[in-house]
Amino acid sequence: MDVDLIRCEYQGCQCTVQVPKAVIRQGKAFCSEACADGHGCGCHRGWCPSAMLI
Numbered sequence: 001m002d003v004d005l006i007r008c009e010y011q012g013c014q015c016t017v018q019v020p021k022a023v024i025r026q027g028k029a030f031c032s033e034a035c036a037d038g039h040g041c042g043c044h045r046g047w048c049p050s051a052m053l054i
């Protein structure tokens, strides 16, 4: 079953997340609450809880 992936809209965030798992704030999609709150998820350090392992 295919699930659409979207890129987190937090500036500088490289995460892609499954649409059903995305955090939506003010019409934008984010990979995690941290990005939605403007802190960044730390995905560039490899421990984003929402990032897909590919």
Ligand SMILES: [Zn+2]
Pocket (backbone or CB within 6 Å): 008, 009, 010, 013, 014, 015, 030, 031, 032, 035, 040, 041, 043
């Ligand atoms: Zn993010």
Ligand SMILES: [Zn+2]
Pocket (backbone or CB within 6 Å): 008, 013, 015, 031, 032, 035, 041, 042, 043, 048, 049, 050, 051
């Ligand atoms: Zn992330």
